[in-house]
Amino acid sequence: MNRLEITGGILAILSVVLLGVVAGYVRSESSMAFGLLLSLSLLMAMLLSLSLIPRVAPYLPRELLGRMRFFQITRRGTFFIILVALIGLATINTGNNLLILVLSFLLAALLVSGMASNIVLDGLKVSLNLPQSIYAGQRAVFFLRLENLKRIFPSFALSLRSQRSDQLMDHGTDFFSIEKQYPYIGASNSFTARMESDFHQRGVYPVSGFEIRTRFPFGFFTRGREIEATGKIVVFPHLVELDTLFSRYPFLRGPETRNQKGSGSGLYNIRDYQIGDDARFVHWKSSGKLSRLMVKEFLQEQDYPLQIAFSNYLPAVSETAREKFEYAVSLVASLSNYYWEQSLRFSFYSADLEVVLDGHRRNFEALMEYLAWVQPGPEERIETTALTESTVLFVAAEPEQAGSWVTVNYLDL
Numbered sequence: 001m002n003r004l005e006i007t008g009g010i011l012a013i014l015s016v017v018l019l020g021v022v023a024g025y026v027r028s029e030s031s032m033a034f035g036l037l038l039s040l041s042l043l044m045a046m047l048l049s050l051s052l053i054p055r056v057a058p059y060l061p062r063e064l065l066g067r068m069r070f071f072q073i074t075r076r077g078t079f080f081i082i083l084v085a086l087i088g089l090a091t092i093n094t095g096n097n098l099l100i101l102v103l104s105f106l107l108a109a110l111l112v113s114g115m116a117s118n119i120v121l122d123g124l125k126v127s128l129n130l131p132q133s134i135y136a137g138q139r140a141v142f143f144l145r146l147e148n149l150k151r152i153f154p155s156f157a158l159s160l161r162s163q164r165s166d167q168l169m170d171h172g173t174d175f176f177s178i179e180k181q182y183p184y185i186g187a188s189n190s191f192t193a194r195m196e197s198d199f200h201q202r203g204v205y206p207v208s209g210f211e212i213r214t215r216f217p218f219g220f221f222t223r224g225r226e227i228e229a230t231g232k233i234v235v236f237p238h239l240v241e242l243d244t245l246f247s248r249y250p251f252l253r254g255p256e257t258r259n260q261k262g263s264g265s266g267l268y269n270i271r272d273y274q275i276g277d278d279a280r281f282v283h284w285k286s287s288g289k290l291s292r293l294m295v296k297e298f299l300q301e302q303d304y305p306l307q308i309a310f311s312n313y314l315p316a317v318s319e320t321a322r323e324k325f326e327y328a329v330s331l332v333a334s335l336s337n338y339y340w341e342q343s344l345r346f347s348f349y350s351a352d353l354e355v356v357l358d359g360h361r362r363n364f365e366a367l368m369e370y371l372a373w374v375q376p377g378p379e380e381r382i383e384t385t386a387l388t389e390s391t392v393l394f395v396a397a398e399p400e401q402a403g404s405w406v407t408v409n410y411l412d413l
Contacts, residue, residue, distance in 0.1 A: 070224030077220030
């Protein structure tokens, strides 16, 4: 708005007030003039509201407009307003000084209620402590910390819950409906509430903010405000048993040792030293006892596939195929978690992610986050040139080009 528009709005408001004053003066002289001036004043007020308020609204404090969204009248507040209206009408009709005094106290209570609620809601900060890993189907524990940044005034009777966002998916969780109560938080103090929530579906749940409400001090009105936040809750896929998969594909258990002589880490035998044996393998304790050189032989390690590839191509999207896809995602997540807990080094490959799991947790979390949001795709995007002999490929359709890798069709599981 420019200065000319602001000046025009101020003059319009003054003209409405002036018309109201003039109407009051002429009321005793001419009822027709009073009605005409009053009608003109109301008309100008209506035109002013329709023209000026839409222009002024964008310049109003965002905080004030946001708080109006949370304003609600309680049953107790409805009764109180009706009582104030009745006492007000009785005061106008009788002019009784006692009623005027009572009415003033009631109106003062309304004013104090609004001021006290705003003080309680101001100066608050929310932080959410997430567990390290959240898996679908498991109960997750969160800690909601509400901090009162005010140096003098405490906060009372607060209720807090996270805002629900419907941008990505249908939320299969009660996280956004749980409301935690904070009866009292002292000045420059904080209070942490424990919250348990269930997540029935894997996915990424965005958290856009928190809603905080209060009925303090009299319970006549519910007032609130929004505390903005930026973050997300990543729910990993549901973990399933791998016994059926291991019984069908034993090589998926990872590296194992054969009971044969080799170059592994397990001890196989101790024998006499022969010309050409590496001195590093001399077993000095046995050599000292037998007074001749003895060397160690080790078990042979058998190499098994430790590279997982996953194709999200689903040829026919049906309810059954979708359930098989979700089961395959859970299988890949469970197998990756099994390798991770066994401290085995492995790699993962898909059309959207390629990562090596070498002991760094951020790589494991990147893999599990990918499995949290991956959805069926309309076409095959796996590059067969990236597959090697040590790859096990989870697919819904056999690849056009055959190779030396192992293929697991999860539609047949």
